[in-house]
Amino acid sequence: MEHDGCPAQPGAHREFPHRDAVGFPELDEVFRQPRRFLAAERFPRAEGLFPELRTGDYGRLDEDGYLYFTGRRDDLYKERGFRVSATEVEAAARRVEGVTDAAVLTPGPRTGGRAVLTAVTGLDPSDVLDGMRGFIEEYKIPRRCVPVAALPTNSNGKVDRRALADLADVSVSTNRKE
Template structure:
């Protein structure tokens, strides 16, 4: 029931077509990949699967088979742009979707420039209810940073620490109601009670996502980070998402990941440069022009690439391990 509802609601927003060919290079073990099977079945589209061993030939595969829809995580987006710089022949791609780890604004702009006629649809979700919001294709041009409004038939609220809805524009925890919200965690009643709670207004069960963000007047969500991404430093509240976005605004920086402060260390920034001559000192100096001093890390390591999880997200556990072992690339 919840899976069928979620698939139909996502299809209603993305509108896959019977003549679409959906190139799925994200793993089917990742729900983002699995739902491409459901969406293709619902729409009558053709599903085209590509595994990690074929990534170096991904663009040629897309071109040869006439792919029109490509679900992306950032590493796949970067790969397609790099491959297209070597082979700029046109493709039939009309839509890129994104969830899991968010595409940054420079990468979205580069995708549009590299693949003329292709739209980008940012999305936001969590395992406990699959998808939460979807922005209409290219909706970020009018609403930069938005991940869209709630799925049809669902509701998204932003609440304070007591579960009370906050006014438009105020940051709080993102909570979700709808038929796609799962019943709870298997044999984990305490964790279930913490995340799945009766609505403060007496309404249906509400999923507390542990993510923070705000709503605009039209109900569009602006994601600002997980609870773990929010922290206080030198008397100021901040989020790793905000700092990473400012770093990505620096010319010459392609990727960024911030480890938040822990008991035994301050925050640490990792970046990947567009060219080998980008230095941590340069990045921190330019970041100081964009953010107040409390939000600028003392340490920035330049890596050839960020470590990734199998789902294409930045592997922060691996970054912590490298820091502890002194193998951070500097």
């Protein structure tokens, strides 16, 4: 959906709202939080439909109307003046032959203010970054890749990014030219 409420054009990368929680009582509390919904006066809806829930999910539609999930608002970071989705960068890294898993450490004090890709691979870090060129725009490719034996996970099975930052020792030099 475009910012004015009109449907997004194919190829546009936009937030997509969700509608209709019938059969999901666990969402009752979410539907009581008005700030999570698009304003009704800006985005009219058909009578009887639920308001549109803003989950922070982003994606793009292709020419055939298929929706591709590309990331979440809370995984976006700014790199070289552009908004980049960590999910999209990780997916591109996983497509490089020889990379079995990947995670991005978003810019912060521990990363020298730059995104750092961590990859489970036996490849040279510069080969991983170069290999990503066929799958993602150049400006989205991190300047640094740190190979790790495995991505640490928490009790929910999600990547433990604090432990990963410790494991990767991200406070040193770059692998790519600025």
